[in-house]
Amino acid sequence: MIDVLLITNKGDITTDFVIKQLTTSKAKFYRLNTEDILTKVSLSFNFHKNEFILSDNERQIKIDLLKIKSVYYRRPKLPNIDHNDLTNGEKKFILNEISNYLEGLYKILKNAFWISSVFSIREAESKIHQLQVAKELGLNIPPSLITNEKDFAIEFVNEFECIIKPIKTGFIEDQGNEKIIFTTLFTDKKELERVKHCPTYFQKFVNKTTDIRVTVIGNKVFSAQILSQEHAETKVDWRKAETIKLKYEKIELPETLINLCIKLTKRLNLNFGAIDFVRDEVGNFIFLEINPNGQWAWIEKQLNYNLSYEISKLLIDGKI
Incomplete structure (x- = not known):
């Protein structure tokens, strides 16, 4: 019986980190690469028999969706509809149907433990909503x-x-x-x-001295300092470090800020959050945004934070 469902795409390397931990823990999991729908994978929602089944036709696996305990929602993608006999309008229709098909899957799994609920992620992605909640909680925002x-x-x-x-x-x-x-x-x-x-x-x-990425997993917080101000190219946006090797350091945050980061993710109904702060010239931590489904594998590799273990543990436990 499969307990953990990972919903993503074939190219999502971050999910590989979690799968390695789940395998080590001998957890029963299945990775659903959503591009495989219509080719290798099918979903069946039989309301007459109350059976909701995910079938992997290549591996000869059938999964009872009602028995899924935990879901890791990462980066699903729609399949490529490349049938030459279809018009563009027909292809668009099929993709819309598949999108709604997946929405049904997410709703069917509503009683499972999610990292994080797709519906919470969508709401939390609103920068306007983020700023409003962050300000209400007392975080410093520019x-x-x-x-x-x-x-x-x-x-x-x-x-x-x-x-x-x-x-x-x-x-x-x-x-x-x-x-x-x-x-x-x-x-x-x-x-x-x-x-x-x-x-x-x-x-x-903000005239910043450093960028800070805070990763919240359940009730645990992991903080990384990005030394972006050492290079002209990355002074405004550290992601511009395409040809530069930035330095990263672990950093201890004040307890009050750690608690605010946890409160923010909880208020947004998230079990994971990647939060960006900057530190100004007088030492204040300034909130910029939260990515409810942000990348974290690079932090694990750079600073040896065992983030994949923490995520896999939550998925296995099915709770915080």
Whole structure:
């Protein structure tokens, strides 16, 4: 009997770390790469017999979904519909049906323990919601404005030196290639004329001494300091370190901040969170955002935090 279901895609290396731990613990798990739906994998929801079955036709496995204890939700992808005899409209219809099919799977598994619920993740991805909750809890947040009103934007950038960043996704697809949208220092006020065309996220630029990534897993907190200010390229956004080897260090956070990080994830109904802070020149910890399904394997590799063990343990226990 399968106890743990991991929902992701074939290229998700992070899930491999968890699988290694689950295997060591001799847990009974199944990795569902959602691109395999229609080819290797099928889902059947039989309401007449009250049977909800995941079938792996290649491995000859049938899983009773009602007996799944825990779910690790990572990065599912829709399959590639490459049938030449289908129109683009028909392909779009099929993908929409598969998307709704997967939504049904998530609902059927609602009584399982999730890291984390897909519905909680979606709500928590809202930067507006994040900032509201973080402020209510007492976290320090920079002055922030999200708007498509030019006059408000002008007033804000006249008051503060600003960065701009996306409200939600950090990627844009251009001619089939996925490009990262980095946090950028705002310098050209003439660009404010374009604010009316797209909601824009302005935030006061913080003169930081370091970036901090906090990973919350259940009630445990793991903190990493990213020495981003040692290089000009990474002073605004440390993710620009494509050709630079950044240094990382473990860091002890104040107990009050640790508790606030746990409270934030709980308020957002998450069992995992990757939280970004910066530390300003006087030592204050400034909250930037929480990624409810962020990457963490790089921290495990850089600093030997046993994050995969902590995640696998929660999945095996089925509770915090």
